Amino acid sequence: MKVAVGMSGGVDSSTAAALLQENGHEVIGVTIVTHEGGLAETAALEAAEQLRIPLHVLDFRTVFKQEVIDSFAESYYRGETPNPCVLCNRKIKFGELLKQSRRLGADYLATGHYVRKMVDETSGRWLIQTGLDAKKDQSYVLYSLSQEQIAHALFPLGDYTKEQVRDLARNRKLTAADSSESQEICFIPDNNYAEYIRTAMGKDSEPGDFTDFSGRIIGRHRGLIHYTVGQRKGLGVTFGKPMFVASIDPVGNRVILGEGNDLYTDVLWATDLNWIALERLSGPLKVQAKIRYKANPAAAVLYPENNLVRVQFETPQRAVTPGQSVVFYDGPTVLGGGVIVSDKCGIRQDLLKAE
Incomplete structure (x- = not known):
């Protein structure tokens, strides 16, 4: 089986590629250039050379700006706080990169995400579950993948902790074994969002x-x-x-x-819904819901309301933020998720799309 591995040159993607090699797969590396000043291709080339696999460097700067950077900036102008990693995974990594990998003859695209993939034997639907390492679990940023995207994805690191992955890399003498963690938003190295947005969009x-x-x-x-x-x-x-x-x-x-107490609310609404474990939400459903990447899951009930879902929490949540994603779980299984369109003051009507 031929597998393309999304290579950043870091310990996760390098170890994922090594594990796939050892399992007898034909492995190729693919890395993407997404923005000016990115150095991932240099580190990826070093990793690919050490693993003795071919590396394809793909220039995605135009599509990345159109699909991720412009959307990120426009969301901020609307008073939202978006999560660009969610959009990048759906549109870029498991969108354009998966398409390019398939054109290169790969059966699957593998990444270093800390999640697990399996199939529901009853429904036949592909599932994403949390990774073994709760601190590194990345299921939140993959909730928007389609069944087709998940079907052609592999996640070799889902059953490992981060330290185990570093040990695997050290045992294989990979130069990336002790590489630093990647930053939160790859295209904003100094985390100055406002200055980046002003520069990228040419307006204040x-x-x-x-x-x-x-x-x-x-x-x-x-x-x-x-x-x-x-x-x-x-x-x-x-x-x-x-x-x-x-x-x-x-x-x-x-x-x-x-004041601080004014930030709490026990209800939110979300749109742009994507379901993984379900075909659709047909009635009230008890779930665990995360309102941001680092949040703890909280007990809630989902209620479908036209093209929205209302999320009613058992206990009030702090700082529900329009633009962030809310992701729904049943234990370790990602049910689906959507984009928050409400805050303490209720639904932001300006964020609702016309039917």
Whole structure:
């Protein structure tokens, strides 16, 4: 079986490739150039040479900007806080890269994600489950994959912890064994989102008012791209008590501030739904739900409402953030997920798509 491995040159992809080789598969490396200044192709070439596998370097800068960077930036202008990794996995890694890998003759595309894949013997649907290493589990960012994408994906590291993977690499004398962890957002190396967005899109975000929940103006903000729900630092205004971003109103160009307790809500709504373990949600369903990548799963009930799903939590959740994904689990199994379109103040009507 011929397997293309998405190579970054790090310990995860290098070890995944080595394990597949040892299992008797024909392995090729594929790496993508996604933005200016990326160094992944250099490290990937070194890893491929050590493993003695061919490496195909693919220039994805144009499609990456169109599908990920532009979408990321426009979301911030709308007062959302998107997760670009979710979009990249669906559109780029298991979208364009999987297509290119298949054109290169590969049967599967393997990555170094810490997740497990299996099939539901009853329904025949492909499933994604959490990885063995709870601290490294990446199932959250793969909830939007289609059945076709999962069918042609392999995740060799799902049954290993990160330290076990490093040990496997050291035992094989891979130069990537002690490589550093990858950064949170690959195309923003200094984590200065606002400056990156201004530069990438060639426009700034208009200043406006800070208000409280009653609409009373309590200060001025620098532009919506500088803020996210739950933020306390960097407001640029002092109030004599801790104040947080509770909601963002792009229609009125307002940032609504509140105290810590004002950030909690027991309900959210989500759209752009994708189901993995289910064909569709036909009625109320008890789940565990994660409202951001590093959040702990929380007990909730899902209710379908037209093209949305309402998520009713047993206990209030802090800083529900439009643009982030909410992912639903049944134990270790990813049921599906969607993009949050509500916050403490309820549904953001400006984020709803026309039927």
